[in-house]
Amino acid sequence: MSLKIEEKISLAPLTSWLVGGVADFFCLPTSVGELKEALKFADAKSLPITVLGGGSNVLISDLGIRGLTIGLKNFRDLKAAEVDGQLEIRCLSGASKSDLLRVFLKYQLEPALFLAGIPGDVGGGIVMNAGVAENFKPREFCEIVAEFEVLKPDFSEKKYSNKDVQWSYRHSRGWEPGIITWVTLRWPLHKDPSILEKVRSANKGRLSKQPLDMPSCGSVFINPPGHKAAQLIDSCGLKGFSIGGAQVSMKHANFIVNTGSATAEQLWSVIQHVKQTVAREKNVELTTEVVLLGDWPKD
Numbered sequence: 001m002s003l004k005i006e007e008k009i010s011l012a013p014l015t016s017w018l019v020g021g022v023a024d025f026f027c028l029p030t031s032v033g034e035l036k037e038a039l040k041f042a043d044a045k046s047l048p049i050t051v052l053g054g055g056s057n058v059l060i061s062d063l064g065i066r067g068l069t070i071g072l073k074n075f076r077d078l079k080a081a082e083v084d085g086q087l088e089i090r091c092l093s094g095a096s097k098s099d100l101l102r103v104f105l106k107y108q109l110e111p112a113l114f115l116a117g118i119p120g121d122v123g124g125g126i127v128m129n130a131g132v133a134e135n136f137k138p139r140e141f142c143e144i145v146a147e148f149e150v151l152k153p154d155f156s157e158k159k160y161s162n163k164d165v166q167w168s169y170r171h172s173r174g175w176e177p178g179i180i181t182w183v184t185l186r187w188p189l190h191k192d193p194s195i196l197e198k199v200r201s202a203n204k205g206r207l208s209k210q211p212l213d214m215p216s217c218g219s220v221f222i223n224p225p226g227h228k229a230a231q232l233i234d235s236c237g238l239k240g241f242s243i244g245g246a247q248v249s250m251k252h253a254n255f256i257v258n259t260g261s262a263t264a265e266q267l268w269s270v271i272q273h274v275k276q277t278v279a280r281e282k283n284v285e286l287t288t289e290v291v292l293l294g295d296w297p298k299d
């Protein structure tokens with residue numbers, strides 16, 4: 001086996017919240033061949049598998065993750081070409097959104113604008129149908145993905161075209177279970193020479209509204225229909241509410257930040273407190289956008 005599989009690896013540094021325990025087993029495949037080796041290793045030992053992309057939308061338990069965690073930060077080949085009046089990008093799912101951003105900027109194309117606001121990898125972007133609130137065109141992953149391949153738990157590979165997938169607000173369905181491998185993105189080659197200026201101005205706006213200098217996972221809650229989660233939380237007076245090192249951001253109420261020493265349990269307790277308070281005071285049920293990974297105590 002050429003793939004290195006390590007034991008007891010701390011996962012906190014691989015997440016944007018900088019919290020979480022250790023992975024029993026951990027590997028960083030660089031190719032689909034190595035990814036298959038990882039699946040076979042887990043299969044031989046009957047280990048559960050967890051996939052970690054850019055780690056920017058996950059809350060990993062302080063108790064860590066049992067089984068094999070597959071990190072995708074080295075799974076990132078990317079090629080771009082002009083095909084029939086379109087820019088076609090083919091990449092492995094661990095390519096970062098900033099890798100994509102650089103390519104779209106080079107070709108002066110509009111997807112750069114929404115990508116500039118979202119951390120993490122291409123695979124995580126598909127799983128979460130990541131997107132921005134602004135009325136940009138495009139503004140969500142489902143608009144730029146043409147097709148992708150999935151390595152299934154039985155080691156088979158299956159291709160999904162955009163229309164095979166059920167895309168919704170911060171979700172994609174119909175391709176699971178499995179690990180997204182190769183992704184093809186396409187966008188018409190209609191240049192916008194002012195795109196770099198637009199990206200800079202959008203970044204400036206974001207910096208003024210979001211606590212980007214503190215560890216977070218971005219927005220914790222999905223906007224409920226007809227509401228903005230941040231406004232609901234703010235109007236309950238929850239900005240600044242904290243448990244240990246986990247705090248509802250003073251700058252943006254839908255961000256919960258790690259002020260330095262937060263544990264996953266403290267972050268989860270703040271999330272629960274916010275949910276309960278908004279349900280009680282506003283009669284609105286908030287749903288988390290962030291994905292829980294690992295061993296969580298049953299309640």
Ligand SMILES: Cc1cc2nc3c(=O)[nH]c(=O)nc-3n(C[C@H](O)[C@H](O)[C@H](O)COP(=O)(O)OP(=O)(O)OC[C@H]3O[C@@H](n4cnc5c(N)ncnc54)[C@H](O)[C@@H]3O)c2cc1C
Binds near residue numbers: 128133181
């Ligand atoms: C400061 C900040 C700002 C943010 N702003 C936005 C925003 O504006 N809009 C937005 O939509 N999101 C935003 N986010 C959240 C996050 O960046 C996105 O949801 C992002 O798409 C997650 O990608 P990731 O690679 O980090 O996924 P991860 O957090 O690593 O994983 C998310 C889920 O996808 C699964 N997964 C990841 N890769 C694969 C794969 N290849 N195959 C199968 N499953 C996989 C994981 O198991 C997990 O369940 C923000 C986060 C931060 C920290």
